[in-house]
Amino acid sequence: MGLLGGIYAIWLREVKRALRDRGQLIGGVSRPLLWVLIMGIGLNPYFRGEVFGEVRFVVPYTYLQFIFPAIIVLNIMYTSVQSAVSVIWDREFGFLREVLVSPMPRWAILFGKILGGTTIAVMHGCLVLVLARFTDVPMAWSTVFEALGWMTLLAFGLTSFGVIIANRIRSFEGFGVFSNAVILPLYFTSSSVFPLDPALTRAQTLVVYPEWLVFLVEANPLTYAVDALRGVFLNFNQFDPALGPIIMTAMAVGFFLLALWDFRKA
Amino acid sequence: MTGTEAPRPAIVVEHLSKRYGRMLALDDVSLSVGANDMFALLGPNGAGKTTLIHILCTILAPDGGSASVAGFDVKKQAVKARRNIGVVFQEPSLDDRLTAYENLNFHGLVYQVGGAERKQRITEMLELVELSDWRDKLVRTFSSGMKRRLEIARALLHNPRILFLDEPTVGLDAQSRERIWAYLDQLRRQRELCIVVTTHYIEEVENCDRVCIIDHGKILADGTPDALKAAHGSELVRVTPRDKAAAEAIRERYPDAKDGHGGTLVLAVDDVNFIDGFLASFGTRVSQVSLDRPSLESVFLSLTGRELRDKGADEQDRMRAAGRRAGRR
Structure with a gap:
């Protein structure tokens, strides 16, 4: 009871609202279906480059296997940011006042909120896991649990990130803006849909791809989250495997603290 | 108290x-x-x-x-x-x-x-x-x-x-x-x-x-x-002048007259013969006369110099009211 009860109440409200939001659920289900069944299966045969009759694997996996971890990240990112954006609704429709005038400390309010968003995001991430059998990704229980751990950490960081953006937005034009201005750019530059072949040297990579794109991919923290999940599911890392956990932890802690700092001022 | x-x-x-x-x-x-x-x-x-x-x-x-x-x-x-x-x-x-x-x-x-x-x-x-x-x-x-x-x-x-x-x-x-x-x-x-x-x-x-x-x-x-x-209220007479000229004339005679809503003028009753005096001079030039007993409305009027509901709702308020359902006149 006490403070935990309050955090539970805020968490429960987030989860209930999200489960009652049909639009969000439809997105959560249709996104992985489109990416796996249409894009994944469609591009699958073209992923192995054939150069002068010699099949040369870019990465030793099929395209479906390759993008599967990235689709989990995509679904988590959409849902996290969408949950966080409800901060704007709470502010506009007055519910935030009800919470701010309560004896709950600010950090607990924010923590409950972000925990709620995290829960929903991980659930949406699991909707992708269900499709694993279509993608030839081996799925042992130990893999699932390890993945769930990283997914939770990532979702917490991304929800905090969403809250930070939401707090800085004065006029709200709808979720489409977030989707186009934040989520998709981050997603596409996270080495999610194309690999930076780790077999190539840096000089060779820069021959294959323009320098600015390589820079964007390497600077995007999500790259390392996608890479960490690839490590879990496929045992394949394009980057140093230690980077993923470090960067995801840093995102979770850093973004939460920044969100809290914003929220205290509000 | x-x-x-x-x-x-x-x-x-x-x-x-x-x-x-x-x-x-x-x-x-x-x-x-x-x-x-x-x-x-x-x-x-x-x-x-x-x-x-x-x-x-x-x-x-x-x-x-x-x-x-x-x-x-x-x-x-x-x-x-x-x-x-x-x-x-x-x-x-x-x-x-x-x-x-x-x-x-x-x-x-x-x-x-x-x-x-x-x-x-x-x-x-x-x-x-x-x-x-x-x-x-x-x-x-x-x-x-x-x-x-x-x-x-x-x-x-x-x-x-x-x-x-x-x-x-x-x-x-x-x-x-x-x-x-x-x-x-x-x-x-x-x-x-x-x-x-x-x-x-x-x-x-x-x-x-x-x-x-x-x-x-x-x-x-x-x-x-x-x-x-008791402290601030007074009996008030609320009159509706027939035209602008009448309003001007009333204002001239009673400089303390305050603006009420809907083009009315509100005059404080200061002695028992006030109404008689007013009607004698302006009886034909007003369309309506009513007497307000001391109420908080009159208290408010005498303290602020205007009527409470006279002040137009600010923009935000009007939007809020529009967003609500039930009627508020």
């Missing part, structure tokens, strides 16, 4: 001031409210009522002065103060995707009301505001009157000592307004409760214990409705 003043007041405000940019929203406001008082803050839109309520609810920091609610300083002991207050804000603050029960349960958890007590209080409060049958319905299906009632139930759930109601009846139909006042009366008969209410419906404050008239961030008068009427 009503004589029921408890030894320790529920609210003490001393030299409070708050500034938004160049506008002074509260200007050296001091007052105290007894533990069992029904206290009304009366003033036009933008008078500073809501600012004062927000400071007392600890969600807005004052620029100067001090305030305490239930004995706790709103700045230094905000959390303790919050446990003792229930608030109904001007804008609805329910989650309309949750049911009535879920909204109340949320509140109970956040205010740390224990399990069994929480369930019992929720049942009691839903009964008080006659929403027991709507317990498991989503709030988005409620009318604005029902939402307001639910908000009152919610604000009382954790047994606060002080209940703040910011414009609780704005935008509601007459029947809902009456009901809300009936609940509040019923509550005060059951237990000691300090109620602070802001309104710009003057007829609603007649049965409050104390009325504080506020305008431009300053307290103009503070006392029981009767005391205020």
Whole structure:
């Protein structure tokens, strides 16, 4: 009871609202279906480059296997940011006042909120896991649990990130803006849909791809989250495997603290 | 004063001031409210009522002065103060995707009301505001009157000592307004409760214990409705001139005439022969004459020089009103 009860109440409200939001659920289900069944299966045969009759694997996996971890990240990112954006609704429709005038400390309010968003995001991430059998990704229980751990950490960081953006937005034009201005750019530059072949040297990579794109991919923290999940599911890392956990932890802690700092001022 | 003043007041405000940019929203406001008082803050839109309520609810920091609610300083002991207050804000603050029960349960958890007590209080409060049958319905299906009632139930759930109601009846139909006042009366008969209410419906404050008239961030008068009427009220004559020329002529004769709503002029009755004198000179040039007994309306008029409802609603207010359903003339 006490403070935990309050955090539970805020968490429960987030989860209930999200489960009652049909639009969000439809997105959560249709996104992985489109990416796996249409894009994944469609591009699958073209992923192995054939150069002068010699099949040369870019990465030793099929395209479906390759993008599967990235689709989990995509679904988590959409849902996290969408949950966080409800901060704007709470502010506009007055519910935030009800919470701010309560004896709950600010950090607990924010923590409950972000925990709620995290829960929903991980659930949406699991909707992708269900499709694993279509993608030839081996799925042992130990893999699932390890993945769930990283997914939770990532979702917490991304929800905090969403809250930070939401707090800085004065006029709200709808979720489409977030989707186009934040989520998709981050997603596409996270080495999610194309690999930076780790077999190539840096000089060779820069021959294959323009320098600015390589820079964007390497600077995007999500790259390392996608890479960490690839490590879990496929045992394949394009980057140093230690980077993923470090960067995801840093995102979770850093973004939460920044969100809290914003929220205290509000 | 009503004589029921408890030894320790529920609210003490001393030299409070708050500034938004160049506008002074509260200007050296001091007052105290007894533990069992029904206290009304009366003033036009933008008078500073809501600012004062927000400071007392600890969600807005004052620029100067001090305030305490239930004995706790709103700045230094905000959390303790919050446990003792229930608030109904001007804008609805329910989650309309949750049911009535879920909204109340949320509140109970956040205010740390224990399990069994929480369930019992929720049942009691839903009964008080006659929403027991709507317990498991989503709030988005409620009318604005029902939402307001639910908000009152919610604000009382954790047994606060002080209940703040910011414009609780704005935008509601007459029947809902009456009901809300009936609940509040019923509550005060059951237990000691300090109620602070802001309104710009003057007829609603007649049965409050104390009325504080506020305008431009300053307290103009503070006392029981009767005391205020005795001190500031006068009999008023409200006349409707037939044309501009008549209005000009009346103004010339009675320079103290004030503008009422709808093109009327309001004159203070200063002696018994006033009406006779007025009718003798202007009887043919006015279309309507009516006499107002001393009321809080006339008190307000004589203190602020204008009528309460005359001041147009600001933009935000009008939008809010449009967003609500029930008619407010």
